Amino acid sequence: MGPPPFNFSKSVQENQAIQAAYRAKQFFESDATVQCNLIASGARAVILLVRDKQTKLLNRKYVMKKALVDDPGLFEWEVEALQELQNAPHVAKLASINGKPLLNPLAEAGLQGDHYFMQYYPRGSLAQFLDRTQHLERLPNRLLIAIFLCAAKACAAMAYPPGPERDRFGYLPFEKAYNDRDPSNLVHWALRGDHWLFGETDYRPEHALTPIMSLIGFGSSQVLESQNDEVDQNAVREYDVKQGLVRCHGRGLPNGRRNTATRSNVLGVGMMMATILNEDYEQPPELTRESLLYDVHKHYDKDLYRLVKECIAVSPPNRPTIQELIDKLYDWIWSKVAEAFGLYPHRDLPSSTPGRALVAQRMPTTICLRRYVGGVASHPIRAERLELMSPARRAERGASDGVLSSGSCSAIALATLARTPIPRITKMEYLDRRGISRYGITAQAKSDAIAIREKA
Ligand SMILES: [Zn+2]
Incomplete structure (x- = not known):
């Protein structure tokens, strides 16, 4: 033939x-x-x-x-x-x-x-994920923080390509910025949703639930030879000055040197995050900036929103450094609890309540997701494999009957990545292993059938 x-x-x-x-x-x-x-x-x-x-x-x-x-x-x-x-x-x-x-x-x-x-990355790209979640009113803040942090780490990788050393569990350590090293001049130029692929979960907190996102699309990447880039001063006045972004960041490298490449990558990541907030993935940069001038996205966390705005500053020195970006986002992974998003503050138990410690001890979400999802490398995540909680445990968690607490907001990511239909998503609070109250979601299918269940 x-x-x-x-x-x-x-x-x-x-x-x-x-x-x-x-x-x-x-x-x-x-x-x-x-x-x-x-x-x-x-x-x-x-x-x-x-x-x-x-x-x-x-x-x-x-x-x-x-x-x-x-x-x-x-x-x-x-x-x-x-x-x-x-x-x-x-x-x-x-x-x-x-x-x-x-x-x-x-x-x-x-x-x-x-x-x-x-x-092969069976869970597909960020663009596909955003497409599949389009019917949702909005994406959970914590999920966006995890995605943002992955992107920031990919920027760190481009600036400081890591060596082959592994940690004591055999994993490659996550990328970081090195103040004592000269960053590389690699600019990606195409940090769009279809160039990020979802991989595996692992033991580290930011990826206990949300899979690691990996970068592709280096076809148009480039090593910059010059550190000069021309800045449109009008645009600086129109955006940076109005947003109060002028000189709000570290000066980059300790001796005052600047690296245009890393700041360009930060801009790319910021633009990607901004298009997620705007739910307009084709928007040109000027329009994206303009749309962020007016605080229309009240339902997103204001710190997160602000950080996205900073990343897309017109003038490169007004954007955060990679280190600042990673530090902030990593801190939020731990510190942004349910109250930070204004959810159920009245339902939160004071931390001295013995019940809270008990619930925290039994906190099954992370463990069960890890057990059923994180450890399974041989096939794509199956949402059906998530543990079905007993009614008693659901009651303990304040979830109404018929609604399965799927724990973290990231469960929505997992279920969506597995292409499982989730007709209705409700927000709820849960306690993590450290007893900290966190924001989560529950998924409920039609006629009280549980969308996320473990296969018998
Ligand atoms: Zn990551």
Whole structure:
């Protein structure tokens, strides 16, 4: 069977995508155990899911990015940038097909330079997640804080590419800023929702419930050679001055040096967060700034809102440094409790109440999510696997009958990532393992059936 013929009812690009997918499939034809399916196509490349037919294990699934037009140098820079950042938990992982049993016989077969393999991220992208949650009135603040923190850490990775050292649990340590090192001049230029992929949860507090988000899309990234960038002083007066952002941040590096690249990445992350708040993902920067001038998003946490505004300041020195960004967001992961969002303050038990300690001790949410979700790496998160609480425990938590407390606001993320329909979401407060009252959500399906339940 030859390649599919040119189809005149389709565009040139669509035809190129079909041909590219065909060539990729041909590449795997010699191995009957490998299946290769087209999952997406873009302006420059097609994305194919390559998997071992005999197992459903995630680690036997890869994503292949293949150029529409054979061009050996097309992905050279993109792969180089990804390789440089391979030890960063918040950057997507390349997959080397050499030495992998699944793909070994295929490694020599052909396809030179116009493709590369990447780890498969079954939970999809931030853009897809936002799309799936569009019916919700708004996203939980705590979830936005976790997403923001992931993005800030990816910025830290770009500025200070981490080494291969692992922590005592075998994980790569999260990225951080180093004051004594010169940051790299890498600018990503495309920190959009479709360039963030959801990965796994892990033992660290910010990812106990919300999966790690990893960055891709380095095709348009660039190493800046000059530290000069021109600033539109009119725009500074219109936005920075009006918002009171002038000189409200540290000066960056201790000796007063500035790094345009890292500040550009902070701007990119800020813009991404602003479009989430605005629920307009196509908005140009000037309009995004303008829309944030008027405090229309009262339902979002005011500190979070302010931090987004600071990140999109016109003048780079008016934006927070990566260190400031990470410190603030990380602090909020711990300190932003239910009251911070104005929820149920009257229902909160004083911390001296013995009941509170008891509830805290039994606090099952994080543990159960970790047990049922975090530890399962072989397939995508299944919301049905979340633990169903006993009625007694639900009562103890102040949840009405028929409503399952799914614990954290992030459960909504988990359920949504698993594409489980959640017809109704209600907010509730819960206590975490330290006995701190936190903001959470409950999910209730129609006719009191529980949307999130454990499979018998
Ligand atoms: Zn993260």
